Amino acid sequence: MDIFECIKGRRSIRSFSNDPISDDDINKILEAGIWAPSAGNMQAWEFVIVRDKKLRQKLAKAAYNQDFIAEAPVCIVVFANMRRSASRYGSRGSDFYCLLDAAAATQNMLLAIHALGYGSVWIGAFNDDAVMRILNAPEYCRPIAILPVGKPLEKPSPPRRLPISKVLHFEQF
Numbered sequence: 001m002d003i004f005e006c007i008k009g010r011r012s013i014r015s016f017s018n019d020p021i022s023d024d025d026i027n028k029i030l031e032a033g034i035w036a037p038s039a040g041n042m043q044a045w046e047f048v049i050v051r052d053k054k055l056r057q058k059l060a061k062a063a064y065n066q067d068f069i070a071e072a073p074v075c076i077v078v079f080a081n082m083r084r085s086a087s088r089y090g091s092r093g094s095d096f097y098c099l100l101d102a103a104a105a106t107q108n109m110l111l112a113i114h115a116l117g118y119g120s121v122w123i124g125a126f127n128d129d130a131v132m133r134i135l136n137a138p139e140y141c142r143p144i145a146i147l148p149v150g151k152p153l154e155k156p157s158p159p160r161r162l163p164i165s166k167v168l169h170f171e172q173f
C-alpha cells in the first residue's frame with residue numbers, strides 16, 4: 001500500500017470481529033512501532049499485548065466503559081518509559097520526550113495495522129491509575145494509548161479535517 005493511501009485511508013475503527021490475529025502480524029505491528037523516531041534514540045516506549053478477555057474487559061471499563069475495546073481480540077497498550085528518557089534528559093525527558101516517543105510509535109503501529117487489513121483506534125480517554133493497576137505497570141511507566149486491534153466490522157467515512165489554510169502560517173504566526 002502506498003504511504004499516502006495508508007495515511008489517508010486509515011480510520012478509527014470501533015467495531016471488531018473476534019477473528020484471531022496471528023503472532024506474526026502482531027510482530028509486524030510492533031516492528032513498525034519500534035522503528036519510530038525517538039528523542040536521542042532512547043526509545044522510551046513499552047508495549048503490553050493483552051489477549052486475555054477478562055483483562056480486555058477491565059481495560060474497557062478503565063477507559064470509561066468504551067465497551068468496544070473488549071470486542072477486539074487483542075489490545076496493544078503503549079506506555080511511555082519516563083525513567084529511560086529521564087536518564088539522559090532529566091525532566092525534559094520524563095515530562096515531554098517520552099510522551100512523544102510513545103506517540104510516534106503509536107502512530108506507526110496504527111498505520112501498520114491499517115496496512116495489514118486490521119482496524120484500530122487510539123484510545124486516550126482512560127483512568128491512568130486503573131490501567132496501571134490492571135497491567136501491573138511499574139510506577140515509572142505512563143500509559144499513553146490503548147489500541148484495540150481486530151478485523152473491522154465498520155467502514156466509517158472520513159471525519160472532516162480543518163483546511164490547511166486554517167492551520168498554516170508562513171514565517172511567523
Ligand SMILES: Cc1cc2nc3c(=O)[nH]c(=O)nc-3n(C[C@H](O)[C@H](O)[C@H](O)COP(=O)(O)O)c2cc1C
Binds near residue numbers: 011013125159
Ligand atoms: C490522543 C488521542 C486520544 C483519543 N482518544 C479516543 C478515545 O478515547 N476514544 C475514541 O473512541 N477515540 C479516540 N481517539 C480517536 C479520535 O477520535 C479520532 O482519531 C478522530 O476523531 C479522527 O478520526 P480518524 O482517526 O478516523 O481520522 C483519540 C485520538 C487521539 C489522537
